[in-house]
Amino acid sequence: MSLVADxxxxxxxxxxxxxxxTRGNTELYGWxxxxxxxxxxxxxxxxxxxxxLVAGEGVSQIDFGFVAGKWASPFWQVWDLxxxxxxxxxxxxxxxxxxxxxAEKDTTRLVLKGLLYFAFVLVVVLGTLVIFTFxxxxxxxxxxxxxxxxxx
Amino acid sequence: MWSWVAHRVTGVAIFFFLLVHVLxxxxxxxxxxxxxxxxxxxxxxxxxxGEAGLVAAIVFHAFNGIRxxxxxxxxxGTKYQRVMLWIxxxxxxxxxxxxxxxxxxxxxxxx
Numbered sequence: 084m085s086l087v088a089d090x091x092x093x094x095x096x097x098x099x100x101x102x103x104x105t106r107g108n109t110e111l112y113g114w115x116x117x118x119x120x121x122x123x124x125x126x127x128x129x130x131x132x133x134x135x136l137v138a139g140e141g142v143s144q145i146d147f148g149f150v151a152g153k154w155a156s157p158f159w160q161v162w163d164l165x166x167x168x169x170x171x172x173x174x175x176x177x178x179x180x181x182x183x184x185x186a187e188k189d190t191t192r193l194v195l196k197g198l199l200y201f202a203f204v205l206v207v208v209l210g211t212l213v214i215f216t217f218x219x220x221x222x223x224x225x226x227x228x229x230x231x232x233x234x235x
Numbered sequence: 236m237w238s239w240v241a242h243r244v245t246g247v248a249i250f251f252f253l254l255v256h257v258l259x260x261x262x263x264x265x266x267x268x269x270x271x272x273x274x275x276x277x278x279x280x281x282x283x284x285g286e287a288g289l290v291a292a293i294v295f296h297a298f299n300g301i302r303x304x305x306x307x308x309x310x311x312g313t314k315y316q317r318v319m320l321w322i323x324x325x326x327x328x329x330x331x332x333x334x335x336x337x338x339x340x341x342x343x344x345x346x
Contacts, residue, residue, distance in 0.1 A: 088310040118304050125297045141341030147267035174250040210257045213264050228267040
């Protein structure tokens with residue numbers, strides 16, 4: 084009796100007439116990724132929601148100064164970067180599965196997945212650039228909108 | 236079956252919010268004024284209720300996701316999958332009971 088189950092993960096299809104076997108183990112890796120990233124995302128997102136919506140004044144505290152204060156620390160930069168990448172890959176892979184399940188026409192599937200991957204690249208690149216090129220004290224902005232450390 | 240449907244529906248909803256959320260946060264790169272103006276809309280009561288719904292979707296998706304992992308990897312997972320669904324719903328109620336009063340206070344409590 085073992086504690087660990089034999090998971091029914093997707094395996095590459097058996098070779099045979101009419102079966103494409105070019106996919107290899109991709110679906111298995113995707114299946115494993117959904118579970119591994121899922122566990123990490125529970126921690127990352129619950130932490131994110133607690134700090135931004137529960138602690139302090141919750142949603143009413145959020146403004147430019149609040150974000151700048153967080154991203155002044157590499158801890159929150161790495162936290163948000165990990166959250167962005169993991170959530171986008173997890174979410175895009177989930178959407179891909181749903182499109183494959185419900186879009187029966189080849190062209191519909193192709194168009195929807197094209198849009199999906201376009202959105203993925205756009206959001207991941209934009210979000211990553213914002214985290215790394217962010218300036219907490221932009222010149223010319225009124226001091227009362229900036230975090231307190233800008234004037235120091 | 237219904238937990239599977241709910242997992243898909245909440246997943247799609249969270250995905251679309253994530254796209255919007257990265258775009259609105261990106262406004263910090265435009266100017267403090269632009270960011271503050273857009274984020275102010277998140278503080279009105281209608282959006283406040285929307286955030287409550289979003290958090291509910293995330294909390295269900297998170298706990299049910301852990302249940303799916305246990306069903307897949309724990310040798311007794313399939314035997315206890317139904318019990319675990321009740322545990323998921325119980326944890327969901329407890330978490331929301333902790334979150335909702337505090338969040339609604341922030342949204343409706345004024346400055």
